[in-house]
Amino acid sequence: MQRFEPRELPFSSCASGGVDRRDFVKICCMAAAAVGLPPAAGLKMAEAAAKGLKPSVIWLHFQECTGCTESLLRTSHPTVAELILDLISLDYSETLLAAAGKQAEEAMHAAMHAHEGKFVCVAEGAIPLKDNGIYCKIGGRTAKEIMEEVGSKAGAIIAIGSCASWGGIPSADPNPTGAAGVAAVLPGKTVVTIPGCPANPYNLLGTVLQYAIFGTLPALDSKGRPLSSYARVIHEDCPRRPHFDAGRFVKQFGDEGHRLGWCLYQIGCKGPATHANCSLQHFGEVPGAWPIGIGHPCFGCTEQALAFRAPLHATVSIDRPTPPDTYPPIHPERGGVSAVATGVAGLVGGALIGAGLMASKKLGEGQPAQKEE
Amino acid sequence: MAVDRRALLKGLTAAAAVTAAAPSQAVASRRREAPPDAVGMLYDATLCIGCKACVAACRQANNLEYETHSSLWDDPVDLSGRTKNIIKLYREGEQISYMKQQCMHCLDPGCVGACMMGSFQKREYGIVTWKGDRCIGCRYCAVACPYNIPKFEWDKAFPLVVKCELCNHRIAEGGIPACCEVCPRHAVIYGSYNELLAQARQRVAAQPERYYPKVFGEDDGGGTQVLYLTARAVPFEKLGLPELGEEPVPELVRTVQHGIYKGFIAPVALYVTLGAVMLRNRRKGGGHE
Numbered sequence: 132m133q134r135f136e137p138r139e140l141p142f143s144s145c146a147s148g149g150v151d152r153r154d155f156v157k158i159c160c161m162a163a164a165a166v167g168l169p170p171a172a173g174l175k176m177a178e179a180a181a182k183g184l185k186p187s188v189i190w191l192h193f194q195e196c197t198g199c200t201e202s203l204l205r206t207s208h209p210t211v212a213e214l215i216l217d218l219i220s221l222d223y224s225e226t227l228l229a230a231a232g233k234q235a236e237e238a239m240h241a242a243m244h245a246h247e248g249k250f251v252c253v254a255e256g257a258i259p260l261k262d263n264g265i266y267c268k269i270g271g272r273t274a275k276e277i278m279e280e281v282g283s284k285a286g287a288i289i290a291i292g293s294c295a296s297w298g299g300i301p302s303a304d305p306n307p308t309g310a311a312g313v314a315a316v317l318p319g320k321t322v323v324t325i326p327g328c329p330a331n332p333y334n335l336l337g338t339v340l341q342y343a344i345f346g347t348l349p350a351l352d353s354k355g356r357p358l359s360s361y362a363r364v365i366h367e368d369c370p371r372r373p374h375f376d377a378g379r380f381v382k383q384f385g386d387e388g389h390r391l392g393w394c395l396y397q398i399g400c401k402g403p404a405t406h407a408n409c410s411l412q413h414f415g416e417v418p419g420a421w422p423i424g425i426g427h428p429c430f431g432c433t434e435q436a437l438a439f440r441a442p443l444h445a446t447v448s449i450d451r452p453t454p455p456d457t458y459p460p461i462h463p464e465r466g467g468v469s470a471v472a473t474g475v476a477g478l479v480g481g482a483l484i485g486a487g488l489m490a491s492k493k494l495g496e497g498q499p500a501q502k503e504e
Numbered sequence: 505m506a507v508d509r510r511a512l513l514k515g516l517t518a519a520a521a522v523t524a525a526a527p528s529q530a531v532a533s534r535r536r537e538a539p540p541d542a543v544g545m546l547y548d549a550t551l552c553i554g555c556k557a558c559v560a561a562c563r564q565a566n567n568l569e570y571e572t573h574s575s576l577w578d579d580p581v582d583l584s585g586r587t588k589n590i591i592k593l594y595r596e597g598e599q600i601s602y603m604k605q606q607c608m609h610c611l612d613p614g615c616v617g618a619c620m621m622g623s624f625q626k627r628e629y630g631i632v633t634w635k636g637d638r639c640i641g642c643r644y645c646a647v648a649c650p651y652n653i654p655k656f657e658w659d660k661a662f663p664l665v666v667k668c669e670l671c672n673h674r675i676a677e678g679g680i681p682a683c684c685e686v687c688p689r690h691a692v693i694y695g696s697y698n699e700l701l702a703q704a705r706q707r708v709a710a711q712p713e714r715y716y717p718k719v720f721g722e723d724d725g726g727g728t729q730v731l732y733l734t735a736r737a738v739p740f741e742k743l744g745l746p747e748l749g750e751e752p753v754p755e756l757v758r759t760v761q762h763g764i765y766k767g768f769i770a771p772v773a774l775y776v777t778l779g780a781v782m783l784r785n786r787r788k789g790g791g792h793e
Contacts (some may be wrong), residue, residue: 449555
């Protein structure tokens, strides 16, 4: 296996920032795991990044709070954010760009044309469609126009965050700007949606690296979410699940159950209906850094039907109970009678009837003899 | 002798009249009135999430042992001598529904009608309770219950009858039934019978597309103090609740039994008839010898 030293890596901060090869490979493996690839794929990603095979990424911002970018940058170890940024070639990002105005626009166009059909377009934020999309403009063009242009030239389109996935907060009732997701602007195109408020950076990183190195996109569910990260509901892997199964619920914030870390379902946890991997992949490299981990119910940020729609502290239905077969049916089965038992009982019964017949015959034989006397 | 043909016919006619009069009585006393202080529970299957918090809480509140049938630490398969309350699952294709089973606390309970010792009684708040000091273990109560609720401790040397008594020990201390207290979704709630019935009717009226258009227990088997609501697509039969009609469960038995002994006419008529037959036979027999 190829062995590389930290200093061979294409980023200078590694050696000085104290990130060694081991940490670097670890991050790549976590990114690979986020999209359901084996650890070997993580090694390949690390090697490809070390060789400078970095995917070009154009990062667009629309109606949003930049929370997804922030969650990617504000990791607990500053070097990890740099690593993530070093694994990809971020050619255009309004948040991180040093350039401004005309220069910035030129940078985007340059990157778009240099890697046409190959670059990854990451969109963050909802796109307003009402009144010809006048509610969000950059450089005199509406968000819809920018998305259509960049999207048509991109090799892969990724919508990060709930806003880009279906509209998120801007689309909450009454949706004054007609905010919609990226897929609404690009009909017919495959849009990988990575919903979350914010989305977990590893789910993005894994998707980008998989596309860059293997040229493929992860398998998606009906809402465009990678199955590897969004196939299971929070509830299935929740560390508080045993409390749910034992019927131990937090009744209100700060009560005894809350302090003991009981299940948050009763105070509105949407975990049983929310597809995401938060319970397994926490945020910001901090173990336990996710809503349920800090004692707040999940609010269903990856689900269009729940986030910014369902009341925060209302309970949800559990439509897909897991595990399913620990419930008795309405009419429980009763133990049947085995064939052997039936046979034995038949034999015994037959013997008794036979004996009875013989006995009565004997008695019958005895009686006439008495009469004759 | 004294009994001639006329007397015999008279007795028979009286017995027939009593039997004939019986069914009309049953029709007259169909729906029982709930006691004025009646309490009950309302279980809404469309809200239940099957967390079984009520099953665990019931065990704790009633000092019931755990029941193990598989590798799980507590997995009752049905109501039993150790389980007074259970959550069952109805599943047919994509359609699922949970079902909470416990005593229905009938307005006119079959078990009370069947218990010859008076162990079963409808006491304060209309709660159907069992007191063991008189029980002889005949288990007629189990046979008489259309919901299959009273259970027997088959595995004990001195077995008792076990059934939900609506946590009456908690109610006496100002509490509410444990299952209603822990339910995280208020799928099962406790309250006065009349209020619950109004609430149930209101839920069905407000969301006819959600609920099956009936409150189980309003009239079924003469009415029960535990009421049920179910999803529109899941009729009550699917949840194992029997179709009983509006007549109270023990009504038929009571009509026949009370009818037979009314004014002691039927037994007297029977003995008169038998006496007449005996006399006749004796006379005939005497003639031969």
